[in-house]
Amino acid sequence: MTAPSIASTARAAKRLSPSTLSRLSVARRCNSTGAEPPPAGGHLPSIATSKILRTTREAALRTPGIKWLDEDGNSPLQNTIGGRETRKMNLYQAVRDAMGIALAKDDTAIVFGEDVAFGGVFRCTMGLAEEFGRERVFNTPLSEQGIAGFGIGVASMGQTAIAEIQFSDYIFPAFDQLVNEAAKFRYRSGGQFNVGRLTVRTPSMSVGHGGLYHSQSPEGFFMGASGLKIVVPRSPVQAKGLLLASIRDPNPVIFMEPKILYRSAVEQVPIDDFELPLGRAEVLVPGADLTLLTWGTPLYHCETALSLLAEPPASLAPLVPEALRGARIELIDLRTVLPWDVESVIESVQRTGRLVIVHEASRTAGVGAEIAAEVQSRAFLKLLAPVRRVTAWDTPVGLQFEKFIIPDAIHVLDAVMETLAF
Amino acid sequence: MSSLARLRSRVLPTARQLVPFARSLQTSADTTLLTQSIPEDGSTPFTVKLHEDSFRAYNTDAPSLDVEVTKDSLLKHYQTMVTMRRMEQAADALYKSKLIRGFCHLAIGQEAVSVGLESSITKDDMVITAYRCHPFAVLRGGTITGVLGELLGRQVGMSNGKGGSMHIFTPRFFGGNGIVGAQVPVGAGIAFAQKYLERPSATFALYGDGASNQGQVFEAFNMAKLWNLPCVFVCENNKYGMGTSAQRSSSNTEYFTRGDKIPGIQANGMDIIASAQAVKYARDWVIAGNGPLLLEFVTYRYGGHSMSDPGTTYRTREEVQRMRSTQDPIRGLQRYIEEWGVATDAIDKAAKEEIDKAVEQAKASPEPRAEDLWTDIYYKGTEPPLMRGRERDEVHVY
Ligand SMILES: Cc1ncc(C[n+]2csc(CCOP(=O)(O)OP(=O)(O)O)c2C)c(N)n1
Numbered sequence: 075m076t077a078p079s080i081a082s083t084a085r086a087a088k089r090l091s092p093s094t095l096s097r098l099s100v101a102r103r104c105n106s107t108g109a110e111p112p113p114a115g116g117h118l119p120s121i122a123t124s125k126i127l128r129t130t131r132e133a134a135l136r137t138p139g140i141k142w143l144d145e146d147g148n149s150p151l152q153n154t155i156g157g158r159e160t161r162k163m164n165l166y167q168a169v170r171d172a173m174g175i176a177l178a179k180d181d182t183a184i185v186f187g188e189d190v191a192f193g194g195v196f197r198c199t200m201g202l203a204e205e206f207g208r209e210r211v212f213n214t215p216l217s218e219q220g221i222a223g224f225g226i227g228v229a230s231m232g233q234t235a236i237a238e239i240q241f242s243d244y245i246f247p248a249f250d251q252l253v254n255e256a257a258k259f260r261y262r263s264g265g266q267f268n269v270g271r272l273t274v275r276t277p278s279m280s281v282g283h284g285g286l287y288h289s290q291s292p293e294g295f296f297m298g299a300s301g302l303k304i305v306v307p308r309s310p311v312q313a314k315g316l317l318l319a320s321i322r323d324p325n326p327v328i329f330m331e332p333k334i335l336y337r338s339a340v341e342q343v344p345i346d347d348f349e350l351p352l353g354r355a356e357v358l359v360p361g362a363d364l365t366l367l368t369w370g371t372p373l374y375h376c377e378t379a380l381s382l383l384a385e386p387p388a389s390l391a392p393l394v395p396e397a398l399r400g401a402r403i404e405l406i407d408l409r410t411v412l413p414w415d416v417e418s419v420i421e422s423v424q425r426t427g428r429l430v431i432v433h434e435a436s437r438t439a440g441v442g443a444e445i446a447a448e449v450q451s452r453a454f455l456k457l458l459a460p461v462r463r464v465t466a467w468d469t470p471v472g473l474q475f476e477k478f479i480i481p482d483a484i485h486v487l488d489a490v491m492e493t494l495a496f
Numbered sequence: 497m498s499s500l501a502r503l504r505s506r507v508l509p510t511a512r513q514l515v516p517f518a519r520s521l522q523t524s525a526d527t528t529l530l531t532q533s534i535p536e537d538g539s540t541p542f543t544v545k546l547h548e549d550s551f552r553a554y555n556t557d558a559p560s561l562d563v564e565v566t567k568d569s570l571l572k573h574y575q576t577m578v579t580m581r582r583m584e585q586a587a588d589a590l591y592k593s594k595l596i597r598g599f600c601h602l603a604i605g606q607e608a609v610s611v612g613l614e615s616s617i618t619k620d621d622m623v624i625t626a627y628r629c630h631p632f633a634v635l636r637g638g639t640i641t642g643v644l645g646e647l648l649g650r651q652v653g654m655s656n657g658k659g660g661s662m663h664i665f666t667p668r669f670f671g672g673n674g675i676v677g678a679q680v681p682v683g684a685g686i687a688f689a690q691k692y693l694e695r696p697s698a699t700f701a702l703y704g705d706g707a708s709n710q711g712q713v714f715e716a717f718n719m720a721k722l723w724n725l726p727c728v729f730v731c732e733n734n735k736y737g738m739g740t741s742a743q744r745s746s747s748n749t750e751y752f753t754r755g756d757k758i759p760g761i762q763a764n765g766m767d768i769i770a771s772a773q774a775v776k777y778a779r780d781w782v783i784a785g786n787g788p789l790l791l792e793f794v795t796y797r798y799g800g801h802s803m804s805d806p807g808t809t810y811r812t813r814e815e816v817q818r819m820r821s822t823q824d825p826i827r828g829l830q831r832y833i834e835e836w837g838v839a840t841d842a843i844d845k846a847a848k849e850e851i852d853k854a855v856e857q858a859k860a861s862p863e864p865r866a867e868d869l870w871t872d873i874y875y876k877g878t879e880p881p882l883m884r885g886r887e888r889d890e891v892h893v894y
C-alpha cells in the first residue's frame with residue numbers, strides 16, 4: 075500500500091467512534107459464540123492456531139538468531155541443524171527445560187523461590203528438585219525482598235542464582251533489592267562486584283480473571299533501572315532460548331513469563347542447549363505500511379487483529395474499509411523491554427511511517443510512552459501519523475472489569491485502522 | 497449432665513511441666529471439662545475448665561483455664577461457626593460451577609479462630625487480615641450476600657465486584673489483603689491511631705504461618721513494641737503456607753515466641769472456648785497499656801490453599817482426615833451441646849436456609865456498573881480530569 079492510497083482512504087474511512095467500538099465488540103462476541111458460521115478462511119487465529127508459533131521441527135530449528143551451545147563449542151556442527159531434535163513443549167515445559175540445562179551444565183546454579191521444590195504454581199520447576207537435588211532446587215520462605223536480596227548475595231559470589239517470584243505482582247516487595255541493589259551493584263562498586271549471574275523469573279500479564287494482584291504487568295516500573303535487563307518471551311522456543319541467554323548474561327535479568335501462555339502456547343522446541351539474543355527485537359511479519367510493536371501475550375491479539383483487517387468476518391466487514399484491507403503491517407516482538415532495541419524499531423518506522431504500540435500495562439508512563447517519545451524524536455520527519463498506543467486502562471485491575479481493562483484484538487484493529495487512515 | 501467430665505480423663509505429666517515448651521499444645525475441640533452442673537437457664541453463666549494444654553505462654557502468664565460461659569453463648573458460637581462453614585462450602589460449589597472466577601481461599605476448619613475472635617471483641621476493636629477473609633468480613637458487620645456477591649463479582653458485592661475474594665472490607669474490618677504480610681504493619685498503624693485518638697480499643701492484625709516470615713511483619717513488631725501500641729499480632733498457624741509446611745518455611749515454628757521482647761500466647765485454635773478466652777486475654781492485655789502481644793492460634797485448613805490446590809500433594813490424606821474427624825471445632829462444640837440434650841439439627845437447617853437464600857440473592861444481583869471501573873481511584877472531585885482507557889477514544893471524563 076502506498077501513501078496516496080492511504081490518504082484517499084483517510085477521507086473515505088469514517089473514524090471509529092466509541093459506539094462503533096462497542097458495535098465491533100458485539101460483532102466479535104457473536105462470532106466467537108458461533109451465532110454466525112465461521113468465515114470462509116476458517117476461524118480467527120487463536121493461540122492454538124497461531125502462525126507465530128513454530129510447530130514443526132524444521133521451523134523450530136530455523137528460529138532466527140538461534141545460537142547453539144554444544145558441549146564442544148568448536149564443533150563444525152555448531153551452526154547446522156542436521157541431526158538436531160525437537161520436542162513438543164508448552165511454555166512452562168520450555169522454561170523448565172532451560173533451567174534443567176542450566177543446572178546440568180553449571181554446578182553453581184541454584185533455583186529457589188516459594189514452592190519451587192514442588193514445581194511451583196505454574197509447574198515451571200516440576201521435577202527439578204528430584205533431578206538435581208533439594209540443595210540446588212529449594213523452597214524459600216515467603217519473603218520476596220529476602221529472595222531478591224539473597225539471590226543478589228549468591229550471585230555476587232559468582233554463583234548462578236535463578237530466583238522465582240511467584241507472581242510478578244509480588245515483585246514490588248522486592249523492588250528495592252532489584253532497583254537499588256541488583257541494578258547498581260556493578261556501578262556503585264566501581265566494577266569490583268556484579269550480580270550478572272542473577273536471573274529473576276516471574277509469571278506476568280493477565281489471564282482474564284486474576285484481579286488486582288494477579289494481572290499486572292510491572293515491566294514499566296523497571297524502565298529507569300539501568301543495570302537491569304527485562305525480558306518477556308512470547309513462545310516456548312523463545313522462552314527457552316531467551317531464558318538460557320538471561321541466565322548467562324553478565325547482567326541481572328528479570329524474566330517475565332506471560333502466564334496465560336504457559337499451557338496455551340505450544341511449539342516444537344529444540345532439545346539442545348541454545349540461546350536467543352537479548353536486546354534484539356524480532357520482526358515476525360514483515361510489512362511496509364505500519365509497524366505494530368508489542369511483547370508477550372498481546373502478540374496474539376495483534377495477529378488476530380491483522381487477520382480481522384485482511385479478511386474481516388461478515389459482521390465486521392462494513393466497518394473495515396476495503397482500501398485498508400491490503401495494508402502490509404509489520405509485526406514486531408520487542409522481546410527485551412530493557413534495554414529495548416531502538417535501532418530495529420526506528421529502522422522499521424522509518425520505512426513504514428506509522429507505529430502502533432500495544433501493551434498490557436496501563437498507559438501513563440508505560441513502556442509505550444518511552445518508545446513513542448524516542449520514535450518521535452528520531453523519526454519525526456518520517457512519521458505519517460501520530461504514534462498510537464493501545465494499553466490497559468489507567469485504573470487498577472478490578473476483578474470483574476478485567477475484560478474491559480486489558481486491550482484485545484478489536485482495540486488493536488481499531489488503532490491500526492485509524493493510524494493507517496490518519 | 498456432668499457426663500461431660502467423662503469424655504476425657506485428665507493426665508498430668510508433672511515432670512515435663514517444669515521444662516518450658518517441652519509440652520506441646522493440644523488442638524482437640526472437645527476436651528473442656530464441666531466444673532459444675534449446667535444451669536437450666538440459657539443466660540446463666542457457668543464455669544468450664546479448658547484442657548490444661550490449651551495455652552502456652554512466652555514471657556507472660558497464660559490465660560486462665562477456667563472460663564465462664566453460658567448455654568446461649570455456646571449455642572451462638574455453634575450457630576455462627578456452622579453458618580460460616582456453610583458459606584465457605586457454598587463458595588466452593590459456586591466456584592466449581594464456574595460462577596466464581598479467579599482466586600478464592602476458604603477457611604473451612606479455621607472457624608473457631610474467626611468466630612472466637614469476634615465473640616471476644618467489640619465493635620470499637622479493629623481487625624485486619626490477609627486473603628483468607630470471608631468469615632471476618634461477615635462477622636465484622638458485613639453480610640453473607642455481600643461476601644458471596646463479591647466473590648461472584650456482582651453489584652451487591654461489598655467492594656462492588658472490584659475486589660473479589662481477597663478484598664472485602666467493613667468499617668471495622670480493614671480487609672482482605674492479597675499481598676501477604678502487607679497487612680501487618682498496616683495493623684500497627686491502625687493501633688497507633690486508636691491509641692493516639694485515645695480510644696480504649698485494640699487492633700488484631702492477622703497473618704499466617706507462611707506470612708510470618710515477611711520482613712515487614714518483624715518491622716511491625718518492632719514499631720508496636722517501641723511505641724507500646726495496642727496491637728495483637730495474631731498468627732493463624734494452619735501449618736502450611738501454600739505447599740510449604742511450617743517446618744520448612746520457619747526456623748522457629750513457635751510463632752508466639754517470635755516477637756523478641758513482645759510476650760506471646762499460643763492457643764488451641766480448634767476449640768472455640770479456648771480461642772475466645774485467648775482473645776479476651778489478649779484484648780485486656782493491650783488495652784491495659786501493656787503494649788503489643790503475639791497470639792498464635794494452632795489451627796488447620798481442611799481444603800487446599802486455593803481452589804486450584806487439591807491440598808493433598810504436600811500432606812497426606814490421612815492427616816487431613818484425622819484433623820477433620822478428631823479435632824473439628826464444630827463437631828467438638830456440638831458434642832458438648834448435645835450432651836445437654838439440646839439438638840443442633842434446627843440450627844444446622846436454619847444455617848443452610850440462610851446460606852441458600854444468600855446464594856440466590858447474590859446470583860440475582862447484576863454485574864457491576866460501568867462507572868465503578870473508574871470510581872474510588874482518587875477522592876471524588878480531586879481526580880485528574882480524565883482517566884485514559886485502552887486507546888485514544890476510550891476516555892472517562894470525570
Ligand atoms: C507478597 C506475596 N507473596 C506471595 C503471595 C502468594 N501467596 C498467597 S498465600 C501464600 C501462602 C501464605 O501462607 P500463610 O501465611 O500460612 O496463610 P494461609 O494460606 O495458610 O492462610 C502465598 C505464598 C502473595 N499473595 N503475596
Ligand SMILES: [Mg+2]
Binds near residue numbers: 705706734736738
Ligand atoms: Mg498457613
